[in-house]
Structures are given as C-alpha cells and as structure tokens.
Amino acid sequence: MTDPYLEVLRTRPELAEAAAFPFNFDVSRAYHVEDVHLASGASLEPIAGDDTGGTFFLSGGEAVLYASSEGDAVLIADSVGEALEMQIRLPEWCENLTEDMDEEAMRAAVRGCDAEARAEFAPELDEQRAVLIRGLGLPERPLTELFARAESAAGRTEPDHLLLNSADLCAYRLSAPYRMSLRDVVLGPGREALKRVRAGDLAAEQEAAGDPVLRTGVLRAAQFDRRDADLPLLRRVLEAECGAGTERFEERTLAAVLVALHGHEEDVLRLRQATSGVVTDAGTAVEWARAEEARRHGRDIAAESEFTWTRLAQRQGRVEHARAALIRMLDDTGPDARRLRELSRALEDIGDHAQAARAQAPLLSLQDTASDRASEAYVLARLERRKGDLAAAGRALERARAAVGQGSPAPDADMAGWHRRGIGRLITEEHLELTLAAAGVGDADFARATMAHARRLLDTIGKESAKALSALSTRAKWAVAGR
Template sequence: MTDRFLELLRTRPELADAAAFPFNFDVSRADHVEDVHLASGAQLEPIAGDDTGGTFFLSGGTAVLYASSEGDAVLIADSVGEALEMQIRLPEWCENLTAELDEEAMRAAVRASDNEAREEYAPELDAQRAALITGLGLPERPLTELFAMTESAAGRTEPDHLLLNSAELCAYRLDESYRMCLRDVVLGPGREELERMRAGDLGAREEVAADPVLRAGALRAAQFDRRDGDLPLLRLLLVAECAVRTERFEERQLAAVLVAAYGQDEDVALLRSATSGLFTDRVGAVEWAGAEEARRHGRDIGAESEFTWVELAHRQGRVEHARVALIRMLDDTGPDAGRLRKLSRALESIGDHAQAARAQFNLLSLQDSARDRASEAYVLARLERGKGDLAAAGRALERARTAVGLGGPAPDEDVAGWHRRGLGRLITEQHLELTLAAAATGDAALARTTMAHGKVLLKTIGKESAKALSPLSTRAKWAVAGL
C-alpha cells in the first residue's frame, strides 16, 4: 500500500519542490550511494534523498531511516508523515535544539535559525513551510513533542533497523547515545525476577527455579547485585541447576560460587555435589569461591565478557539483539584470532552465515601453520555454503586441500597425518556437502569438480572415516550422476 504522504509528493510537483528545497527531502533523489540492506533482513525501500548524498528509507515497511553518504544511519521517525513533520518544522539548520529546552525556548531557537536561513538562501521559507503543512495535512503539534519523538526513534534504531553495506557487510555508524546496551536488555528479566523473589513472591521462585533461561538471568543479576539476605534464594537456584545436569555448566558453577561465598557449613554437601567434590569444608568453599571470582565470576559488571550477554540474548530468543551486538563487535575487531573465532562461531549459532563467513575469512588470513589453515578453511567452506555462495565455498575447500598438500607441494610437518585424523574426515565431508548443494542448484561444473576431489579424499582418508561418510558419498555420487 502506497504511503499517503509519498503519493502526495509524487503527484503534486509544487509540494515536491518545496520539500526538496529548502527542507531537503527530495523524492527525485531516491538512490543511495551504495548497495545497503538491513541486518534483520526486513524490507528496505529508498524514498527520498538530500543534497549531501544521504537517503531516506522506509525501513521495515513504515519507519523512516536516514543514511548519510559518509556511513552513518539513524531511525528518525515511525512514519513518513512524522519524518516530514521533523524535516519541515525542525529542519536541519536548527542545530542547537536539546531535550532540556521548553516549548518557548525551542520555538525561539527555531525562529533564530530560520532567520539565518531566510537571509542566506531561503527567502520564501515561511510560505514554503505553510504550503507543505497545509498541502500534506500535517498536524501542528508542540515542537518539544516532535523533538522527543525523533529522539525516541533514534534510540530504537537498534536492533531492527541496523543498516549494512551490502558489499562488505559492515554496519553503518550510530551515535553512542543511541546505541543499544545489550547487557541491560538481557539482564532486565533476571533483575525483575530477582526483585520479585527478594520480595517473597513464591510464584517468582517457582517460575525461576523451573526455567533455565530465567535462572541464568537471575543468577547474572545476583552476581552483580549481591545482598546479605540472598542466600536462601541462591540455594534454591543452585539446587535447580544441580537437578538438571543436562543444562549449562556455566550457570551451575556461578550459582555454586554465589552460595559458597557465604561460607555456611550447611551448604558444604550441596556445594560438593555441584562441584564434583572440589572441597570438603566451609573454609575450602570460601577459598574456592574467591578464586573463581578472581578468575571468571567477579562482581565488576564492566569486566564481564560481551559474549556473556550475546549468549544470554540468544537463549532468550532475542536473535536480532545478539546479531547487532556481534556485528558491531566484528566491525571493531582487528587481527585478533581468538576473538574472530568466537565471533564466527557465535554468528553461525544465530544463523547469520554471511557475517560468520566474514569473521572466518579474516581468521583464516591470520593462520600461520598448515594445519590451522586447513582447519579454518573447511569451516569457511561450511559458512560460505550456508550463506549460499557455493563458488566461495569451493575456493575455501581449495585452500584446505592446498594446506594439506593435495595436488601441490608436500604438506608441512605440522599437518602430517591429517588424513588419518578427524581433519581428513571434516574436509572430505565438506566436499560432499558442497557437491550436493551445487547439484541442487544445477551448477554441474562445480558439482562434478568438487565430487572429483571428494573421491580422491575418500581414498586418502582413514577407512573408518570413509566408511562413516559412505551414505553421504553415495548421495553425492547419485546427485552428480543425475545432472
């Protein structure tokens, strides 16, 4: 359905001209300087541009996102009508507006800026503004309300309106004051439940004890907000963690640390069970808790790993929040192999194979040994295939083959015996998976070439590995035969 305000601008030239100058919302300039898309995959449509090369987009169907030609992007309104109100009544030349101004002060600031604009380049400003407000049917709301609306929109840019450069997959910049704080987002439910438990809410105790995700949030909240009277609650959470051994060890360890720090004799048996007998008395429990706090479960929330909040967001179902945080982290990461590996795996776990491949490609470039190059290359192939770039997956597998010496120089000493170990099976498996994917898309050349390499690998790797891959190999061979 076409937006009413856009339809008016597109069908009434006098309104379009006034919107374009002096208010810099030009529907004839709806072409951005580069290909972009939303990280969430939601709909993105350019609707207007300005004289600096910036572009206004419909983001997610109705909201308006502004992207500059210099790599900044911010949500400015929840609708085209609101965006036009802001452009017309709070135009870009009004640079000194702040939330601290009341209505009278804000109007005075706009008047002063308007006077300068009239003198320098827009003598018909008042008539143009009036014509647009009347012609578009815009409301006459208070300027303070309009300013608050645009500030509110900017603060909601993340996670749903994060703009990416489509070629490099890097995120557009956003002022720190508007950036999402993932830590506060994911700790919110845990903090709320912890306060309910502290207030004696039995329902909250039952809910948290029964829900591993809520327990994780409550434990993290308690880690950074410790109270003298929390021991009974923490015991309850530790018992719940111990009762479900299939749940994550991290939370059980944290719950044990929080309980052990109180140094109560009556908790020693429970703590020994939770920690597989790491200590035998109260003194040992306190010492162990202190060591764990110093190592990984301290009280300084600022020192906690960003990956903690990403993982919790993922478990809470906040995939877009996790995606935004990981992309921002990746953009800020230099040649740090350990961090790139974590980012690659975390992005893959939320299903963002494109961003995971970006991290993995950078990680592969940092590997010094042939074994490490082969190991990271087959992972890159898996990610490239996951994002649908089968040719790139083929190139990654070529790098893996080169690293182990197939079809080239003898392998380095550090990778000797690769074919008899798990690495051989993993590389072979990726060849067979790529063969199937290429055949499914009708890329006969890639399917046949990859299968030919796969056959060589099946003869090279250990017999047990080849046997385990036999069903996959048979499927790949039949897929190629059917091309």
C-alpha cells in the first residue's frame, strides 16, 4: 500500500515542489548513486532524494532511512509523515540544535536559522512551510519532541537498518553516538537478573540458574561486577553448568573461576568436577582461578573479545545484532589472518555466507603454506557455493587443486600424502556439491567440467574416503547425466 504522504506529494505538484525546495525532500529523485541493500534482508525502497545526491529510503516497510552519497546512513524517522515533519520544521540548515534545549530555546534557534535561510536562498520560506504543513495535514508537535524522536530513531539504526553497498558488502558509516553497543545489549538481561538477585529476589536466582542462556549473561555480568555476596548464586550457576554436560565448556570454566576465587573448602568437590581434577583443595582452587583469570577470564570488560558478545547475541536469538556487529568488525579489519578466520567462521555460523566469503577471500591470500592454502580455499569454495556464486566457488576449488598439486607432478612438501588426509576428502566432496549445484541451476557445461575434476580426485584419494563419498558421487553423476 502506498504511503498516504507520498501519495499526496506524487499527485500534487505544488506540494512536491515546496518539499523539494527549500526542504530538500524531492520525490522526483527517488534513486541512489549506487546499489544498496539492508544487511537484514528487509525491504528497501528509495522514495526521495536531496540536492547532494543523498537518498531517503522506506526501510523495512515503514521507517525512513537517509543515506548520503558519501557513504553515511542513519535512520531518521519511524514513518514518512514523521520524516517530513522533521525536514519541514527542523530543516537541515538548523545545525545548532541540542538535546539540552527546552522548547523556547529550540524555537528561538530555529527562528534564527530560518532568518538566515530567508536572506540567503529561501525568501518565501514561511509561506512554503505553512502550505506544506496544511497540505500534508502534519500535526503541530513541540519541536523538542520532534528532535527527541529524531535522536531516538538514529539510535535504532542498528541492527535492523544497517545499509550495505551491494557491490563490496561494506556497511555505510554511522556516527559514533548512534552506533549500537552490542556488549550492553547482550549483557542487559544478565545485569538485570543479577540486580534482582542482589535485591533478594529468590525467584530471580532460580530463573538465573535454570535458564542456560540467561545463566551465561549472569555469569558475564558477575565477571565484570564482582561482589562477595554473589557466591551463593555463583554456586548454583556452577552446579547447573556442571549438570549441563560439556557443550558449554567456556561458561562452566568461568563459573568455576568465579567460585574458586573465594577459596572455600566446601566448594572443592564441585570445582574438582568442573576442572577435571585440577583443583584438589582450596589453595589449588585459588591458584588455578587466578591463572585462568589472567589468561582469559579477567575483570577488564574493555579487554574482552568482541566475539564474546557476538556469540552471546546469537545464543540470545539476536542474530541481526550479531550480524551488524560482525560486519562492522570486518569493515575495520586489515590483513590479520587470525581475526579474518574468526570473522569468517562466525559469519558462516549465523548463515551469512556472502559476508563470510568477504572475510575468507583475503584470508586465503595470507596463507604461507600449501596446506593452509588448500584448507582455506576449500572453505572459500564452500562459502561461495552457499551464497550462490558458483563461478567464484569454481575458482576457489581451482586454487585448492593447485595447492595440493592435483594434476602436478610435484606438490609442495607439506602436501605429501594429501590424498590420504582429510583435506583430500573435503576438496573432493566440495567438487561433488558444486557439480550438483551447477546441475541444479541448469549450467550443464560447468557441471560436467566440475564432475571431471571430481572423478580424478575420487581416483586419487584414499579408498575409505572415496567410499564415504559414494552416495554423493552417484547423485552428482546422475545429475550430470540428466543434463
């Protein structure tokens, strides 16, 4: 359904003209300087532009996002009507407005800026503003309310309205005051639960210990805000972590550290279980805990890895929060192999194969050994295939074959016996998967070429590996034959 305010502007030229000048909301400029999309995959529709090449977008169906021609983007309003109110009543030439102004001060500031605008370029400003407000049926809100709404919208740009350049997948910039603090977002539930427990809420203690996701948040909150009185809660959390098995080893270790630092003999039995026998008495408990604290579970929240918060966000179901943070991290990462690898795996884990491939491509170029090149080329091929770029996946597999010396009489020394190792099976498997994908989209020539490489690999790798891939191989052969 067309937005009613946009419909009015599109059908009443005199109002559209006034909105375009001097208020810089031109519905005839409903296009952007480059292809863009939202990281979340939500809808994005250009609805107007300004005289600098910037664009107003309908983001996610209702909210209005503004993107400059120089790579900045910010959510400005929750609706088109609200965006128009701000453009008309708090125009762009009023740059000296601040949140600490009261209504009288803000109106005085706008009047002063308007006077300059009338003198310099918009002599009929008052009449144009009145015509637009009346013609669009805009409400008369206090300016302080409009300003507060604009600030609130800007602070909600991330994660749902994160704008990406479609060509290179980099995010548009957002001013620091409006950037999302993922750490505060994901620690919020744990901090609140810890606060309730400290206030004597027994139900909160039971909830914090019983919910594995909330339990992790409480542990992280307690890690950076430690109090002796938290020991009973930490004991319950440790017991729950020990009873949960080994799938959340990091949380179990953190709980053990926080309990062990108190050095109570009564906790030794549970700590012995949590540490696989490392802790034997109260003395070794404190010694072990201090070593773990120095190594990875310290008190300095600023020193904590950013991946701690993205993993917690994912556990909490905040996938878009994690995605936005990981994309920002990737944008800020240079030729750092360790960080690129962690980013690639984290992005793949949340299902963003395109961004994962963006991290993986430079990672592959940083590898020094044939073995590492083969492994990272295999990963890149998998990511490119899953994002739908089969040609790029084929190029990555070509690099994988080159790394293992497939078809070459003399592979690098570190790849001796590659065909009997796991990498041989993985590369072969990816060729078969790519064959199926190519056949599935009707690219018969590419499917046949990829299958030819797969056959040579199947004849080269170990018999057990080839046998394990027999079902997949049969499907790939039939897919090619069917073309």
